[in-house]
Amino acid sequence: YGKLPLVQLVPVEEMTFPLWEFEAKRFLEYAKELGIDPKIRPYRGVLDLQSNTFIVFNYHMNSKSCPLLKTDGKCSIYGKERAFVCNLFPLNRSPFLHVDSPLDKSIFGNCGGLETIPEKLDYKDNDKLVGQLYHSFGHTFLAAVQHDLVMEWSNKLILELMKAKKIRPAINYPRDKLLRRIQNTRQVDLFEFLVEIGHFTQQEADATIERFRNYEDAKERVKQVTGSL
Numbered sequence: 001y002g003k004l005p006l007v008q009l010v011p012v013e014e015m016t017f018p019l020w021e022f023e024a025k026r027f028l029e030y031a032k033e034l035g036i037d038p039k040i041r042p043y044r045g046v047l048d049l050q051s052n053t054f055i056v057f058n059y060h061m062n063s064k065s066c067p068l069l070k071t072d073g074k075c076s077i078y079g080k081e082r083a084f085v086c087n088l089f090p091l092n093r094s095p096f097l098h099v100d101s102p103l104d105k106s107i108f109g110n111c112g113g114l115e116t117i118p119e120k121l122d123y124k125d126n127d128k129l130v131g132q133l134y135h136s137f138g139h140t141f142l143a144a145v146q147h148d149l150v151m152e153w154s155n156k157l158i159l160e161l162m163k164a165k166k167i168r169p170a171i172n173y174p175r176d177k178l179l180r181r182i183q184n185t186r187q188v189d190l191f192e193f194l195v196e197i198g199h200f201t202q203q204e205a206d207a208t209i210e211r212f213r214n215y216e217d218a219k220e221r222v223k224q225v226t227g228s229l
């Protein structure tokens with residue numbers, strides 16, 4: 001997965017509705033209350049040879065349409081705390097995610113209701129674009145930014161854990177062998193693992209998740225650029 005030892009268990013084209021592990025836990029509870037199978041499966045993680053653990057960073061709902069979508073087209077959990085992927089639509093990503101492709105209209109997904117907004121934005125001036133997106137999309141934009149910042153945080157975390165020799169990820173394994181090994185290895189969610197190895201106390205893990213859920217990093221980063229929220 002890029003230059004990081006992250007293993008994607010499902011090909012991108014088959015992956016639907018990605019959830020961070022702390023979001024997946026919430027979705028499992030919602031689904032239990034509703035009596036449905038949310039088809040939540042591990043999607044991305046790191047195979048740590050040191051602890052013989054597959055550390056799950058993300059899950060996805062393995063279904064063509066979201067299992068929480070009702071037959072009348074409404075969301076069963078609309079009034080509840082949903083996931084970044086639910087809240088960031090119609091954005092695909094924010095200008096804070098560093099990828100190889102240039103910033104352009106592709107930061108938006110397909111949405112007929114967008115009309116001419118994507119054409120009117122200034123993709124050449126990053127700071128101006130952040131302001132325009134925040135003023136046009138508000139909370140939706142914060143969801144996209146927070147999602148990208150959690151991604152950035154998790155990427156740095158992997159490097160930090162490797163440097164401190166707290167994990168020894170499987171690298172350069174043939175993919176078939178790697179997937180077979182993951183199937184036969186215990187799986188532990190990321191935050192649980194961080195507490196298990198003493199990288200975080202339980203309180204630090206809970207506080208970090210809370211920070212992500214409240215979009216605190218996104219608010220701070222957008223405020224740094226726009227001067228106010």
Ligand code: SF4
Pocket residue numbers: 017066067068069070074075076077078082083085086
């Ligand atoms: S908004 Fe509701 S129906 Fe849509 S993806 Fe999220 S949980 Fe599923």
